[in-house]
Amino acid sequence: MSKIITIAGVVWLDMVRRKELSVLLILLATLLAALLSFDVFGLSQVTGYVKDMGLLAVWVLSWILAINTAVRQLPQEEQRGTLIPLLAKPVSRLTLILGKWLGAWSITCLSLLCFYLTVWLAVWIKGGTFNLVTLLQAILLHAAALALISSLAVAFSTRLNRDAATVTTYLVTSAAFLLLPRIPAMLVEAKGAASYTLFTLYYLFPHFELFDLRRRLVHDWGSANWVTLAEILFYAMLMTLVFLSLAWLGYRKRRFSRGDIL
Amino acid sequence: MNSHASAWGAGLLVLSAWILAFSLAAHLTSSPTSSNTASGVADLLLGESRQALSLNLFSEADLYFHKGVAHRDASVPIPGPFHRWQTAITPEQHAHAEGGASAEILPWLKLATQADPHNVEAFLVASFWANTGLQRLDLARDILNTAQRLNPGDYRIPLEKSRLAITSHHFNAARPLLDAALTLHSKTPSTPERVRELTLDQAEILTFLGFLHETKGEIREAITCFNTVLSLFPDRALIKERIDLLEAGKTPTDSAQSLLERITRRTTHDACMDDDDHDHEHEKN
Numbered sequence: 001m002s003k004i005i006t007i008a009g010v011v012w013l014d015m016v017r018r019k020e021l022s023v024l025l026i027l028l029a030t031l032l033a034a035l036l037s038f039d040v041f042g043l044s045q046v047t048g049y050v051k052d053m054g055l056l057a058v059w060v061l062s063w064i065l066a067i068n069t070a071v072r073q074l075p076q077e078e079q080r081g082t083l084i085p086l087l088a089k090p091v092s093r094l095t096l097i098l099g100k101w102l103g104a105w106s107i108t109c110l111s112l113l114c115f116y117l118t119v120w121l122a123v124w125i126k127g128g129t130f131n132l133v134t135l136l137q138a139i140l141l142h143a144a145a146l147a148l149i150s151s152l153a154v155a156f157s158t159r160l161n162r163d164a165a166t167v168t169t170y171l172v173t174s175a176a177f178l179l180l181p182r183i184p185a186m187l188v189e190a191k192g193a194a195s196y197t198l199f200t201l202y203y204l205f206p207h208f209e210l211f212d213l214r215r216r217l218v219h220d221w222g223s224a225n226w227v228t229l230a231e232i233l234f235y236a237m238l239m240t241l242v243f244l245s246l247a248w249l250g251y252r253k254r255r256f257s258r259g260d261i262l
Numbered sequence: 263m264n265s266h267a268s269a270w271g272a273g274l275l276v277l278s279a280w281i282l283a284f285s286l287a288a289h290l291t292s293s294p295t296s297s298n299t300a301s302g303v304a305d306l307l308l309g310e311s312r313q314a315l316s317l318n319l320f321s322e323a324d325l326y327f328h329k330g331v332a333h334r335d336a337s338v339p340i341p342g343p344f345h346r347w348q349t350a351i352t353p354e355q356h357a358h359a360e361g362g363a364s365a366e367i368l369p370w371l372k373l374a375t376q377a378d379p380h381n382v383e384a385f386l387v388a389s390f391w392a393n394t395g396l397q398r399l400d401l402a403r404d405i406l407n408t409a410q411r412l413n414p415g416d417y418r419i420p421l422e423k424s425r426l427a428i429t430s431h432h433f434n435a436a437r438p439l440l441d442a443a444l445t446l447h448s449k450t451p452s453t454p455e456r457v458r459e460l461t462l463d464q465a466e467i468l469t470f471l472g473f474l475h476e477t478k479g480e481i482r483e484a485i486t487c488f489n490t491v492l493s494l495f496p497d498r499a500l501i502k503e504r505i506d507l508l509e510a511g512k513t514p515t516d517s518a519q520s521l522l523e524r525i526t527r528r529t530t531h532d533a534c535m536d537d538d539d540h541d542h543e544h545e546k547n
Contacts, residue, residue, distance in 0.1 A: 023274050030278055034285035040369045041392065041401055048326060048366035049373075068270070184337035184345070202340060210347050219330035221353040228350040231343065 003091055007099025008106060011073060015107045020069075021114065024061050028115055031057050032122040047128025051218045054119035059142070059212070062112050066146045067169045070104035070153035074251070075162035084256060094248050097154060101244060105150040109143045133223040138213035141229070144236035145211035149173055151243035152206070158250040176205040206239050316378030323370035323387065329357040364395025375409075382416050385409035389422060393429075394528060402426055417446035421467055428526045433474060433519075440471045465491045469501070469525070476518035481508050484518075 015021070032054055040046045074097075077083040086096065116139055120130060152172065156165035183202045190198055210232050216224060308315070325332060331353055339345060359366060371388035374381055385405055393402035403426060410419045424439035444467050452460055472487030488505045492498060507514045 020270065023271075027274060027278055027281075031281050034281055037285065038369070038372075040365075040372055041388075041405070043365050043368065043396075046365050046369055049369035181348075184340055185335040187338035187340070188336050199340070202344075203342070207344050207348075210344065210351065213351060215330040216351065216353060219326075219353065221330070224351045228347055232347055232351070235343075235347075 003095050004099040004102055007091070007096060008103030011069075011100060011103025012107055015069065015103075020065065021107075021111045024065060024111065025114055025118060028054075028057055028061060028118050032118065036122060036126060045127040047123050047126045048218055050123055050126050051119070051128065051130070052214070054122055055138075055214045055217065058112070058115040058119055059214070061115060062108060062142065062146060063149065063173065065111055066104070066108045066149045067153050067166060067173070069108055070101065070150040071157045071165045071169055072162055073100035073104055073154065074157045075165070078256070079162075087256075093252050097158070097244060097247050097251060101150055101154045101247075104154070105147050108146050108150060112139065112142060112146065130217060131220060131222060134213065134217050134221075137224055137229055138217050141211040141213055141232060141236075144233050145208055147240045148206050148208070148236050148243070151240045151247065155243045155247035155250065158247045158254065172205070173208065177208045180205055180207055181209045207235075211236070313378050313381070316374045316381045316384065319370050319374035319377055320381065320384050320387075323367045323374065323384075326367045326370060327359055327364070329353070329359055331355065331357060359395075364391050367391050367395070379412040382409060382413050382418055385413075386418060386422050389426075390528065393426060399426065399430055415446060415449070417443045417450055417467075418463065420446065421463065424470060425526045428470065428522055433477060433522075436470070437474050440467055440474070443467050444471070461494055465494045468494075470522065473518040473522040476508070477522070485509060 032050065035050045035053055038049075040049075074083075077086060087093070116135070120135070123130065149169070153165065153169040156168050159165075160168060180202060183198050187195060187198055213224065215221070334354075368388060368391060371384050371391070374384040375388065378384075385408070389402040389405040389409070392398045392405055403423070406419055406423050406426070409416075410423075413419060420439045420443040424436040424443060427433070427436035427439060444464075447460070447464055447467060450460060468487045468491045472484045472491065475481070475484035475487060485505055485508050488501050488508075492501050492505065495501075504514055
C-alpha cells in the first residue's frame, strides 16, 4: 500500500508542477464572473442559472482534467524513459497501475472540491445557497464518476499511445453520458439487431447519468435516498475495479525495450 | 511533453477568449444603438445556429418552469437496477415554479432573446412571467417595448401589449394597440404551419376589439367584429348568442368589461400545456 501511495505522491508532485488546476480555476472563475455580471432584467437574487451553468462547467472541467491526468501517466513514464528503471525496482505492474490511478483520481477529486467551492462562492455572492446535504451527495457521486473515468483512461493508456487513449476515452465517456440515458426511448423504435445492440450497449457501458445530481441540486428537490446512493457508489466501485483489472491484464505481459521507449 | 503543455495552454487561452468575447457580446448587443449592427454580425457568424441556440435556451426555461423535470418520452422498461436508481435520484414529480420562484425562468428567456432577437415567443413568455409570476407590470411592458423595437412588424407584440393594457384597466390604450395588431396581422404571410395560429390570433384580436367597442356603446362595430370571429369559427356558440342579443337591442347578462377581464386573465396554470395527470407541486417564494 505504501508503494501505491508513493507513486500517487509522484503524480501529485507532477500535477503541482504543471499548474493545470490553477489555470482551470481561473477559467471557471472567469465564466462565473461573466454569469454574475449578466443583468437579468434588473432582478436580484436570481441564482438558478449561475448554479446550473457553474455546475455544468464543473462537470466539463473535471471530466477534461480526469482524462488528461489519468491518460498520460503510463505513456509519460515510457516517453521519459523512467519506466524501465521503475519496473526494475520491487514495484509490480499492478502496484504501478493502482498508484498512477490513485494519484490521478485523488488530485482530480481535490480539484473537484476547489471547483465546487468556487461555484458555491459565486452562488453565495449572488445571494443564493445550496442544500448542503444534497451538495455533499452530489460531490460524492461526482467523485465516484471521476474514479470510473480515471480507471477507464488508465485502462486505455496501457494498450494505446497517449493521443489514441485520450481520444478513445473522450469518445467512450461522452457516448456513455449522452447516448445511454436515451436508449430506453430509442428501443421503442428499434427492431431486431439494432435492439440487441442497444441492449448490449446499455449493460456494457458505464452509466454516468447516475452520478449527476445537478437537477436535484439546482431545483432544490432535497437530498437523494442514502440507500440508493450507497448502491450507486458500490456500482462505481465495481466498475472501477473492472477497468483497473482490464488495465492490469493489458499491462502485465506487455514487453518494453529501451529502443522502443527512447 | 512541452508540446502537450503548449497545446493545453493554447486550448485554455482560446476557451477563455471565447468566454470573454461571449460576455462582451452579451453586453454590447443589449445596447439599443448597436443592436441592429450586432445582430447582423452575429447572424453572419452564427447563421441558423443562432436560432437553434435560442430555441435550446427557450426549452431550458420550460425545464425551469417544471422545476427541472423534463417531459418524458415513450420508453421501453429495461430490467436491471439502472432504471430504479435513475428514478430514485432524478426528480420526476410534475411541478411548477410560481410566484418569486418564476424569476428563475427569466435568465433563460433573456439569453434566448439575446441569442436570437427575432424569437418573439421568448419575449412574450418573458413578459408573461414578469407580469403573472412576479407581478411586475412595468417589467413586462419594458420587455415588450424591447421586443417591438427589435421586431416592429410582428403583430403578436401589440396584441400582448393590449392584453396587458386590458388587465390593468387601461381600455383606451388597448384599442389602438389592437388596431395596430390587426393591421400587422393582415400583412403577415400565412404558411401551412402557422395558419391555425394566425386564425386563432385574428379571432382573439377581433374578440377583444368587439368587447372594447361594446364597452364604448359602439354596438354596430362590436357586431361587425363578432361576425368576423363567427365567420372564422362558426362553432362559437357564445359569440353567436351575444350577436343575437346585441342585434335584438338587449343587454347581455355578463358585461363586456367583465368578459374582457376574464378572457385576458391568465395564470401560471395556463402556461402548462401538459395534459398528463401527475400530481402537481407548485413552489411559491
